[in-house]
Amino acid sequence: MVGMSLACSLASMPLTKHLNVAIIDSNPALVNGIRINKQDPPDPRVSTITPATTSMFRDIGAWQYLQPYRHAYFDQMQVWDYTGLGYTRYHARDVDKDSLGCVVENKVLQSSLLLCIQNADFQKRIFPSRLVSMSLNPGLKSKQMDGISSEISRADLAKLHLSDGTCLYAKLVVGADGSKSQVRELAGFKTTGWNYSQNAVICTVEHASENQCAWQRFLPAGPIALLPMGDNFSNIVWTMNPKEALDRKSMTEIDFVKTVNHALDHGFGPHPTSSLLGKGNIFSWFGAGVPTSGNGGFEIPPKVVKLASERMVFPLSLRHANDYVSKHVALIGDAAHTVHPLAGQGVNLGFGDAFALSRVIGEAIAVGMDIGEASLLKKYEAERKPANIAMMAILDGFQKAYSVDFGPLNILRAAGFHAANYISPLKRSIISYASGEQRLPLFT
Amino acid sequence: MASKLLHRVRAVSARLKYSRTLSPTLAAFASSRLLSDVAPSASTSPAPQSSGSSDKFEHNAKSSSVRSSLKDPELAKFSAIADTWKDPSSARPFEGMKIVDVGCGGGILSEPLARMGASVTGVDAVDKNIKIARIHADLDPVTSTIEYCCTTAEKLVEEQRKFDAVISLEVIEHVADPAEFCQSLSALTIPEGALVISTINRSMRAYATAIVAAEYLLHWLPKGTHQWLSFLTPEELVLILQRSSICVKEMAGFVYNPLTGRWSLSDDVSVNFIAFGTKNSQ
Numbered sequence: 001m002v003g004m005s006l007a008c009s010l011a012s013m014p015l016t017k018h019l020n021v022a023i024i025d026s027n028p029a030l031v032n033g034i035r036i037n038k039q040d041p042p043d044p045r046v047s048t049i050t051p052a053t054t055s056m057f058r059d060i061g062a063w064q065y066l067q068p069y070r071h072a073y074f075d076q077m078q079v080w081d082y083t084g085l086g087y088t089r090y091h092a093r094d095v096d097k098d099s100l101g102c103v104v105e106n107k108v109l110q111s112s113l114l115l116c117i118q119n120a121d122f123q124k125r126i127f128p129s130r131l132v133s134m135s136l137n138p139g140l141k142s143k144q145m146d147g148i149s150s151e152i153s154r155a156d157l158a159k160l161h162l163s164d165g166t167c168l169y170a171k172l173v174v175g176a177d178g179s180k181s182q183v184r185e186l187a188g189f190k191t192t193g194w195n196y197s198q199n200a201v202i203c204t205v206e207h208a209s210e211n212q213c214a215w216q217r218f219l220p221a222g223p224i225a226l227l228p229m230g231d232n233f234s235n236i237v238w239t240m241n242p243k244e245a246l247d248r249k250s251m252t253e254i255d256f257v258k259t260v261n262h263a264l265d266h267g268f269g270p271h272p273t274s275s276l277l278g279k280g281n282i283f284s285w286f287g288a289g290v291p292t293s294g295n296g297g298f299e300i301p302p303k304v305v306k307l308a309s310e311r312m313v314f315p316l317s318l319r320h321a322n323d324y325v326s327k328h329v330a331l332i333g334d335a336a337h338t339v340h341p342l343a344g345q346g347v348n349l350g351f352g353d354a355f356a357l358s359r360v361i362g363e364a365i366a367v368g369m370d371i372g373e374a375s376l377l378k379k380y381e382a383e384r385k386p387a388n389i390a391m392m393a394i395l396d397g398f399q400k401a402y403s404v405d406f407g408p409l410n411i412l413r414a415a416g417f418h419a420a421n422y423i424s425p426l427k428r429s430i431i432s433y434a435s436g437e438q439r440l441p442l443f444t
Numbered sequence: 445m446a447s448k449l450l451h452r453v454r455a456v457s458a459r460l461k462y463s464r465t466l467s468p469t470l471a472a473f474a475s476s477r478l479l480s481d482v483a484p485s486a487s488t489s490p491a492p493q494s495s496g497s498s499d500k501f502e503h504n505a506k507s508s509s510v511r512s513s514l515k516d517p518e519l520a521k522f523s524a525i526a527d528t529w530k531d532p533s534s535a536r537p538f539e540g541m542k543i544v545d546v547g548c549g550g551g552i553l554s555e556p557l558a559r560m561g562a563s564v565t566g567v568d569a570v571d572k573n574i575k576i577a578r579i580h581a582d583l584d585p586v587t588s589t590i591e592y593c594c595t596t597a598e599k600l601v602e603e604q605r606k607f608d609a610v611i612s613l614e615v616i617e618h619v620a621d622p623a624e625f626c627q628s629l630s631a632l633t634i635p636e637g638a639l640v641i642s643t644i645n646r647s648m649r650a651y652a653t654a655i656v657a658a659e660y661l662l663h664w665l666p667k668g669t670h671q672w673l674s675f676l677t678p679e680e681l682v683l684i685l686q687r688s689s690i691c692v693k694e695m696a697g698f699v700y701n702p703l704t705g706r707w708s709l710s711d712d713v714s715v716n717f718i719a720f721g722t723k724n725s726q
Contacts, residue, residue, distance in 0.1 A: 014533035156583035365535050368556030369585065 001047075001106065002333030003176025004113040004407065005060070009358035011122035012060040015365045016358065021124045022168055024131055024160075026426045030141035031128050034111035036069055039130055041316045042204040044309040045106040046235045048214075048227060048344035052436025054102055061120075065112035066104065072230035073099040074214050078299065079417070081218035081402065083410045084270035085429055086417030087298050094424070095431045100214070101344070103227045103235060129164040134173065134186040136328050158328040158372070171372040173329050174357070176350075181335035184321055192307065193319035193338070198222050199245035199264060200316055200341055204229065204309040205260065207302045215301040216342070217264060218402045223342050224263050226301055233308055245313045253307045262303045272298050272417075316340055318396055324353075324385060325377035337388050340395050348436055349388050356383050387439050453506050536561030544607040546597050546631060547615030551577035555587045557611075565572045565591045565607070567600065597628040609638040613718070616681075617674045623684050630688035635725040639690050642698075642718035646675035650715045685721050692721040 175183025282321030
């Protein structure tokens with residue numbers, strides 16, 4: 001998805017429209033097209049798109065292809081934990097916006113990007129195979145007689161070998177091939193990171209009526225998130241330790257629905273009350289005069305009626321490439337960074353990378369620079385790396401803060417909930433940052 | 445007048461910030477200014493107004509009075525590609541223009557100009573530079589069209605070569621006779637064509653930065669690259685150019701921000717500066 005969004009972005013800018021783009025992806029859907037029926041049951045794989053990403057999609061002309069299909073904007077979000085000591089309720093009107101984000105099935109995103117690129121007046125070729133090897137520094141060959149001059153004119157390009165035997169030359173190779181990126185391996189980029197001892201169980205469920213709020217409850221083993229998808233459906237992302245994940249995947253549907261309702265409702269701890277020890281009143285003093293949704297009470301999430309898709313399990317890890325770029329190569333999306341799904345930020349960081357890279361390429365072409373040059377690509381890295389690392393650090397911090405059940409720490413977390421709920425400048429800052437409007441937390 | 449013009453230049457530079465290579469800053473500068481002045485001026489206005497607006501360019505292109513030195517096919521050629529010149533989002537805004545890069549070195553400016561569509565001739569008095577420039581340019585089919593010659597501006601004048609734009613960056617502080625050098629550059633420029641020269645100001649600040657800091661402290665340049673007495677002040681450069689029938693339209697300075705490591709255009713001409721002029725029409 002992220003790679004395709006880069007291609008669409010390049011196609012939409014007049015400075016970069018003339019570039020030749022080769023898309024290498026062994027997914028047959030790219031060649032055959034992705035057929036989606038509106039009556040299809042919802043896929044379990046969804047992404048939460050921030051408003052910033054939505055406007056970027058609109059800029060490149062891809063959003064129009066998405067609108068006919070199922071997607072859901074949500075304007076409210078509630079976050080709480082099992083201790084029942086605090087909760088936070090966010091509303092889009094706290095930042096004068098219409099929505100906090102939009103939940104879209106991945107296949108809808110892929111299809112709309114594919115349609116966008118197919119309908120663009122853009123020279124692209126899709127190669128349905130895999131990258132096998134890549135050579136980035138062919139080296140300067142000594143000048144020889146005319147017959148060999150064609151070899152020399154390719155000496156400054158990257159050479160790629162594909163699994164079907166094709167050989168490609170390119171000025172710039174963009175690795176958008178996911179967390180196990182082959183491009184990253186072949187280019188020799190080192191990564192830092194660790195595996196979380198958690199897996200995520202993903203599925204889609206159905207309610208009796210429409211859900212319009214995003215819910216997240218931190219449980220002792222990991223958070224469970226309930227995201228509205230439209231048409232009475234919601235997506236569940238439930239993080240837990242691997243053994244429980246296997247259990248939950250293999251238990252019957254009815255049992256699974258019971259455990260989900262248990263986890264969202266009374267399981268593991270009490271509900272937070274709207275005002276605890278008068279704390280709410282103290283904090284509302286800070287936000288005096290400014291309308292917030294802090295006074296909206298705690299609500300219980302809607303009951304899940306039945307399971308609407310298969311259950312999938314994914315291992316979770318944190319991984320970050322030490323460098324995003326070198327001569328002729330750039331990494332974007334999960335190839336550069338993998339994060340915990342607890343805030344729905346992963347793919348949004350990836351889209352941010354794609355649009356930043358395409359802008360940097362456009363600026364280079366405006367002044368005649370070679371797009372494969374390392375100094376240019378470093379500009380992209382300098383723009384995205386701090387933002388990505390900041391987000392990753394915050395998410396990792398949350399993950400660690402919530403994985404410990406320790407009295408004083410629980411109270412600290414609860415204080416955090418209250419602060420985020422009642423101190424409106426902080427709340428606005430959090431919402432802005434999570435919506436992608438602010439690049440770095442706190443200092444913008 | 446200078447600050448008004450420079451405000452416009454800064455509007456361009458605010459969009460584009462670059463690393464230490466000079467060519468991109470020049471190209472940004474050139475692309476905003478060269479286009480409006482290198483019009484096949486069919487009008488008889490003696491010196492194009494200093495307002496430098498894009499409307500002026502349109503006026504020039506559409507004006508109907510034709511002078512005897514211009515041929516219809518030339519006009520037709522330029523007006524056909526005129527649309528690309530006005531379009532800031534065109535990837536090849538210099539299509540159809542002949543540009544000479546005097547003192548091209550390794551081709552650091554010539555290559556981006558060629559990628560932007562110009563027919564570039566790069567000349568340098570040092571043969572080794574030309575060889576390196578050729579090897580590097582041959583790596584990319586777009587830049588392999590650059591014509592590199594190991595020669596001097598004077599020899600090109602003898603060959604009666606003419607160019608739409610003559611660019612000579614960081615050269616004039618190294619020549620023996622700047623006035624004669626400017627005469628040669630001017631002779632290479634067609635009437636109403638563009639001439640761009642950049643050099644270092646003969647000021648105390650330039651001594652401290654370009655010589656002491658750059659050569660002795662930071663080692664960005666080999667010791668002895670520059671002689672302070674060979675630097676020219678902006679006023680001297682303007683005078684010399686005026687005597688060579690070049691009217692200087694705009695001037696700007698380059699400043700380096702050590703925190704970001706980026707160069708940008710500015711009003712400050714006290715160290716590095718760049719001047720843009722047009723050849724008087726005869």
